[in-house]
Amino acid sequence: MNNLILQDRRHVWHPFTQEATAPDPIPILSASGATLHGADGKSYLDLISSWWLTTHGHAHPVIAEAIAQQAKKLEQVIFAGFTHEPAVHLATALAEKLPAGLTRVFFSDNGSTAVEVSLKMARQYYLNRGEQRDQFLAFDGGYHGDTVGAMSMGATTGFFEPFKPLLFAVDTLPYPQTWMGDQTVEAREADSLAALDSYLETQGHRCAGLLLEPLVQGASGMRMCRPEFIQAVAKRVKAAGVLLIFDEVMTGFGRVGTLFASEKAGVTPDIICLSKGLTGGFMPLSVTVCRESIYEAFLGESFDRAFAHGHSFTANSLSCAAALASLSLFEQEKSLEKVAQIETIHQQRMAAILPRTSLEKPRITGVIAALDFVTADAGYGSKMAPFLKAFFIERGLLIRPLGNVLYLLPPYCISEADLHRAWDGIEAALQAVESSA
Ligand SMILES: Cc1ncc(COP(=O)(O)O)c(C=O)c1O
Structure with a gap:
């Protein structure tokens, strides 16, 4: 096991985490724009702005x-x-x-x-x-x-x-x-x-x-x-x-x-x-x-x-x-115009998945797009959350559902291609959930 993870597991206590069952934390070396660069050489697209913080992008030089x-x-x-x-x-x-x-x-x-x-x-x-x-x-x-x-x-x-x-x-x-x-x-x-x-x-x-x-x-x-x-x-x-x-x-x-x-x-x-x-x-x-x-x-x-x-x-x-x-x-960066562009892509991609039966309550405002997965155990403790989190991480997407609620809240610098990649990931998740039902 990576040395940093070993030390982390020995001395660190993470927030909002069941340490007994959570997977190992992912060491991040650096970040730029909407992307986190992992110590393992993998990249993760930050689609939740790291707990709703990042606006213009990670490590913005200004x-x-x-x-x-x-x-x-x-x-x-x-x-x-x-x-x-x-x-x-x-x-x-x-x-x-x-x-x-x-x-x-x-x-x-x-x-x-x-x-x-x-x-x-x-x-x-x-x-x-x-x-x-x-x-x-x-x-x-x-x-x-x-x-x-x-x-x-x-x-x-x-x-x-x-x-x-x-x-x-x-x-x-x-x-x-x-x-x-x-x-x-x-x-x-x-x-x-x-x-x-x-x-x-x-x-x-x-x-x-x-x-x-x-x-x-x-x-x-x-x-x-x-x-x-x-x-x-x-x-x-x-x-x-x-x-x-x-x-x-x-x-x-x-x-x-x-x-x-x-x-x-x-x-x-x-x-x-x-x-x-x-x-x-x-x-x-x-x-x-x-x-x-x-x-x-x-x-x-x-x-x-x-x-x-x-x-x-x-x-x-x-x-x-x-x-x-x-x-x-x-x-300088016309950030609110970027937010409007993100919202437009959210609307287009959400419209395309609306007919699916595994989702309900689609909603969008600004950079926030959310939907509920239809499941018997709705709520923060839903088993959907760890499944979906792992599903997305595997694909290099940092999306952290709130129970059975899936949402995107990207930083404003995200590229169109990256945002579409996130929505492709959501479509794949819907497919995976529907085919396992
Ligand atoms: C609406 C709202 N208020 C307050 C807080 C608490 O902020 P902090 O975690 O910085 O203490 C949060 C955190 O997510 C929040 O979303």
């Missing part, structure tokens, strides 16, 4: 150079009482690009912390205004990260059973997932809105915020909903004086075709959480951006009103430099 230059100048400085150019320039650029009104940027390190910050911010915002609001609202199947607050908000995903006694109670609403050709979505949306109305009527005054993944719930299976639904939710929540918090950790930075899903949904939240694609997938960094009126509620003479939250690496300057370089690439 971002690599920005990090290298920044590392020679200032790698890190305490962010309480000090500031630096990359952070200020990034906050300014984000405020310009985000929907109008989202102006105040709080930095942290990853998607989960961005969500924790949003919850604490919402709770203290009301407290500072003299209101006791200690409830939060979420959607069934929403995933928001693995820290305790984020797990509480995402408890319905089923990922957190061992930790349930540690989580705080959160009210959840039914989520009206939809797909191509769906004729029944309006009834499901009406049910969900009725549940929201009845909650707001009795509990609205105690609720600090509704947290949701706009347009696509990622981890629970790339479950999509309509912009009209998000708009109807926003209208009700705002009328009830409850803060609307968007978790755009996955959907942000072009995934759904606009820079932020908020734009495509036509809704500006009160607070937005961003991470993953923020640095082009190079460095850990996240931001929680809020309206100025929320920030102003923390101002005053006493420290008690201040936001007592911070991480050692807050606004790390290398991460901020990477994020600035990544933002500039969206314009």
Whole structure:
């Protein structure tokens, strides 16, 4: 066995992995564009952007150079009482690009912390205004990260059973997932809105915020909903004086075709959480951006009103430099046009497989294309997942199904030929599943 794998197996503990049964991890030496280069000489086409991070491509020279230059100048400085150019320039650029009104940027390190910050911010915002609001609202199947607050908000995903006694109670609403050709979505949306109305009527005054993944719930299976639904939710929540918090950790930075899903949904939240694609997938960094009126509620003479939250690496300057370089690439490389081209190919190839009986609920938005394999054991624990993962890896394709849900979420630099190769792989997988049934 390769020495690196032996050492890995001796000392490393991998995330979201059953180490007793998982195949050996694949050592990757380097990466470029949409391709990972393995130590075994094999290449793997990264069709999930390495957990939804990579935007412009792996090891992009512009971002690599920005990090290298920044590392020679200032790698890190305490962010309480000090500031630096990359952070200020990034906050300014984000405020310009985000929907109008989202102006105040709080930095942290990853998607989960961005969500924790949003919850604490919402709770203290009301407290500072003299209101006791200690409830939060979420959607069934929403995933928001693995820290305790984020797990509480995402408890319905089923990922957190061992930790349930540690989580705080959160009210959840039914989520009206939809797909191509769906004729029944309006009834499901009406049910969900009725549940929201009845909650707001009795509990609205105690609720600090509704947290949701706009347009696509990622981890629970790339479950999509309509912009009209998000708009109807926003209208009700705002009328009830409850803060609307968007978790755009996955959907942000072009995934759904606009820079932020908020734009495509036509809704500006009160607070937005961003991470993953923020640095082009190079460095850990996240931001929680809020309206100025929320920030102003923390101002005053006493420290008690201040936001007592911070991480050692807050606004790390290398991460901020990477994020600035990544933002500039969206314009230089016309990334959103590339996203539109990817979406067109997704639509063509999905149309070709629609008649197959082994799939259902086909859905596409931006670079995200997903379908469910029809199986008796649907869900995250489905046996389809390890079978399909191995099937694709064998063919040099990194596609990591979420249970029986198969999806593509490629980086924007992927070539047409490579994207077609991925869809050819999906067709072969459908064939294999159908012939073994
Ligand atoms: C929508 C959403 N929110 C939050 C998170 C948590 O982000 P992280 O894994 O960086 O903590 C994720 C991660 O997949 C996510 O998809």
